Amino acid sequence: MSLGEVALLLLAGGGAGAVNAVAGGGSLLSFPALLAVGYAPVTANVTNSISVLPGYAGGSLAYRDELRGQRERVLRLGATAAAGGAVGAIVLLTTPGSAFDAIVPFLVAGSSLLLLIQPRLERRLSSRADETGRGGAAHIAQFVAGVYGGYFGAGLGIILLAVHGLLVGGDLQRLNALKGVLSLLVGLAAAVVFVVAGPIAWGAAALVAAAAFAGGHLGVGLARRLSADALRWGVAAVGIAAAIVLFVT
Numbered sequence: 001m002s003l004g005e006v007a008l009l010l011l012a013g014g015g016a017g018a019v020n021a022v023a024g025g026g027s028l029l030s031f032p033a034l035l036a037v038g039y040a041p042v043t044a045n046v047t048n049s050i051s052v053l054p055g056y057a058g059g060s061l062a063y064r065d066e067l068r069g070q071r072e073r074v075l076r077l078g079a080t081a082a083a084g085g086a087v088g089a090i091v092l093l094t095t096p097g098s099a100f101d102a103i104v105p106f107l108v109a110g111s112s113l114l115l116l117i118q119p120r121l122e123r124r125l126s127s128r129a130d131e132t133g134r135g136g137a138a139h140i141a142q143f144v145a146g147v148y149g150g151y152f153g154a155g156l157g158i159i160l161l162a163v164h165g166l167l168v169g170g171d172l173q174r175l176n177a178l179k180g181v182l183s184l185l186v187g188l189a190a191a192v193v194f195v196v197a198g199p200i201a202w203g204a205a206a207l208v209a210a211a212a213f214a215g216g217h218l219g220v221g222l223a224r225r226l227s228a229d230a231l232r233w234g235v236a237a238v239g240i241a242a243a244i245v246l247f248v249t
Contacts, residue, residue: 001037005037009037009207009208009211010208011211012208012211013030013033013210013212013215014211016029016030016051016052017054017055017215018055018218018219020183020212020216020219021055021216022226022234024160024235025154025157025158025242027152027153027154028242028246030208034047034201034208042092042199045092045152046092046200047201047205047208048153049153049194050195050200050205051212052208053187053209053212054209054212054213055213056216057184058214058215059180059219060180063176063177063180066173066177070177077138077139077178078181081142081143081145081182081189082185082186084142084144084145085146085149085186085187085190087150088151089150089151089189089198091151093194104152104155105243105244105246107155107159108158108159108246109243111155114162115232116233138168145159145160145163146189149183150193153190157179158238160179160182161176173223
């Protein structure tokens with residue numbers, strides 16, 4: 001691997017970690033970088049899934065204040081998230097991906113638009129929101145999002161933030177912190193499957209992972225400085241951009 005390729009992977013990893021901490025969609029930086037240095041799509045996807053985990057960990061560590069009091073949410077929804085992540089990884093490794101790939105842009109774009117109208121919908125659905133994470137609808141949505149995250153993952157944070165805003169409810173910064181932990185659990189479950197059966201480029205994974213951890217920790221500082229509306233619009237903008245990239249690639 002050349003110095004230029006190393007620099008590209010470090011830059012993409014740092015950017016992915018920061019974007020995932022602020023909004024989600026960071027894989028749209030790191031995944032193309034892995035393709036650019038010559039890895040096959042499936043290898044790049046699996047390697048990317050392993051690589052971004054430290055970014056989620058760094059973001060969750062920096063968000064520890066916002067995570068206080070969310071233990072029950074994390075425990076209840078975390079098991080569902082991990083189950084979905086494992087299933088998604090198995091789907092990736094055992095089935096053709098063309099059909100699922102075709103709906104990924106629609107999922108990301110739809111979730112971004114959902115997030116924009118979340119305040120209005122939340123007022124209508126507030127009686128259904130369950131801040132403990134016990135609600136059946138929240139678990140179904142979390143499992144589906146986990147399957148998506150285990151399969152591909154780009155935009156997972158956007159999907160989770162929109163779903164949690166509608167079905168769990170609460171302050172957007174606290175939901176952003178919850179999103180990071182659950183994204184980490186989805187990724188860890190998928191990683192177990194990938195380590196056993198997936199093609200992983202460990203050298204590239206180490207470079208992206210180190211940069212992603214630093215980027216994830218720093219990205220939380222930016223997220224905290226944004227108002228709820230600014231964060232919501234920022235997340236939606238990243239999601240729409242991600243959808244456009246996925247539509248044309």
